[in-house]
Amino acid sequence: MNIKKGVVGKVYHCPIKGEFEFISNGLITIDQQGKICDVLHPSDPNYSKTLNFLKEKDSLQELTEQQFLLPGMVDLHIHAPQWPQAGKGLDLPLNEWLDHYTFPLEHKFSDLSFAEQYYPHLVKTYLANGTTTATYFATIDTSSSLYLAETCIKYGQRALVGKVSMDDKEMCPNYYVEESAEHSIQEAERFITSFSQLANNNNLVEPIITPRFIPTCSLEALKGLGDLAKKYQCAVQTHASESDWARDFSQEKYNKTDIEIYNEAGLLGERTILAHSIFLTDSDIDTIKQKGSGIAHCPRSNIYFANAALPLREYLDQDIQLGLGSDIAGGPFPSLFMACSDAVLHSRARECGTNASLPAEIRGQKNSRVSLLEAYWMATTGGGQLLKLPVGQFKKGYCFDALVIDDEDSNLLICPDLDSPQDILEKIITHTTRNNIRQVWVDGNQVK
Template identity: 60%
Template sequence: MDLPLNDWLNQYTFPLENRYKDPDFTARIYPELVDTLIAHGTTTAMYFATIDSAPSEYLAKVCKDKGQRALVGKISMDEKSMCPEYYVESSTEVAISAAETFIQNIREIDNQQNLIHPVVTPRFVPTSTKQLLEGLGKLVQKYQCHVQTHASESDWARDFTQQAFQKTDVELYEETGLLTRKTVLAHSIFLTQSDKNTIKEVGAGIAHCPLSNMYFADAAFPLREALDQGLHVGLGSDLSGGPLPSIFHAALDAVSHSRVREAGTNTHIMDQRGEAHSRVSFVEAFWLATHGGGLTLDLPVGIFKPGYYFDALVIDSNTAGSQVRIYDDLDSAQDALEKIIVHTTEPAISAVWVSGKQIK
């Protein structure tokens, strides 16, 4: 967490992702990853995997075997000037062909349960040629599959797109066919009002990752405004841009993030330090972690309602290992909810269901 985004990718992320070419490394890490997320109560996860198809397909198989609903993306990266030589696809044509084969193979992995979904995944604009984005956009239209990518995450990323294409990320994704109802834009901090209008019109979603934003964005996502404008927003942990796997913790971070925005941080300014009316409540944060996430993914999850998948957790209070303490004579329903968000750790989650099947 010590470097700005571009340096962090080159020094830490790309070398680590490249290690997943080794089947032994993949077999060691991915089952632990999925087990960890299930243990922390994540019933549905959207995964950025790596540029290599075989390990990315293996991740999808692990999720299916363990019963977690998963949207898995093989990353597409072909801009050689922005990628290390050891971690880039050999050509645009190869990248597009690999993405299409990946979609087909993932659908073969889970052709009945509707548990595993392929995701077209251009990492972000700096590592993508315009030809790649256009080719992936055609795949999205052909297969009607999900899309995930980063959008306007930092000053550097925003400025890169503006200088290279004279457009915003959202404008470029819309032009190339990548912005649909099933698109999830990670971060999306530096959106213009026109960008927000486009996202709302299309019905695309935003993954708000408050903790990693603190490290890499150097700015706060205007969550209150996004919700008030009716945008689809869900919560992300952004592993490993964020170090914590719990979406409960992400909900707490979202509340904290909004409070800092509203209060401001400069003690030398006596009045109007922050941005008025920008806080979100614990109830809203919990909504983002559940039904907001379902709306963002365009999946019938995240709420108890006829026609939706039965996904549920049991949180044990007042038992050994649980840090959640609920007192019937002291705590209101909202008190209990806030305690669950703040204090739920792995031992407190005694059971997890996905699509009516108990997986923990």
């Protein structure tokens, strides 16, 4: 057998949108490379033989009755340098929040010693909260952005790290902007090629091309970044149609939508993450589906800053690729479990409406409710599918990225006589905090 170790216990995951699988005594075997050899049910012919083999080798972890095994979470949208500001100024309009907190803070990360104070805490915090795959915006500084990648490698987090590109001097602060479109493209390429020199990476961390959004990037820079995406086969992340202001900016300056501009620049592909994407046209949606791109839904930050609610129900029904993002610091919580609950709350507010002066029958958007299982699917399987990574579910050949959830001494109350398997999973999703997450694995390595 090519089996290195195994875990047996109560297993949950959501390989299919809106559904879940529960295995009461599931046995997951892991090979030398940290990949899943098999997911065995007690009824499988090889179950007992494999279980005994692992026990004899002293390579079996047996979960307790109060523990559960879940897949690691896939967070599609995190602003790494904004971690020190998480929770500040959330009552402000977006432009004031960015000018007062965000841009001055991100500029400080040009000092590597400053980055060294905060990036390790960020990465360890996200791992502790169950994010095994993280997609990070860093800053415009190449050196500290590479340090973030090194930090992810050091602590064992799977990650896509992006050096932010922003060169439009009319729209960026004069202290936080790249010299020119040419310089922006050159630095993006230098960042990408530097990954081959990162020690001990083992393909755990990769670069991702990261134009901040249309207002801060010239068309020349966007086109150059699109060329780099094709040249190096890199994933892409950016913001799209996040607010009325962002949507109107593109229309007024270019007479085009964000999606049309990104498409013309060559930035839409099968691993393109479009954060927010609230104000999309029917044509935009068709283009996203045609290109195989996807959307990172960030429900908490949308409530604070986006001016409107994402039509998530419609996007799910149209089979657009979807995942969740915590969006530190627009969303202040480094937890995708929280984001799952937020996504449901977001959809319920949209369904019910918010204007109490209107009659109930016209107050909300009918049939826009999203289930907790759908939200959890987005946080695991959906995110993995968007990134084209074998993560987010327990499946032969997939990476063993996993969490052990324990209900001891916490808000998580499991009632065996009252709770069905679905009830238990929904309770785990809604009540899990950092304290419940007792172990975290990435690629078969225990990192918490």
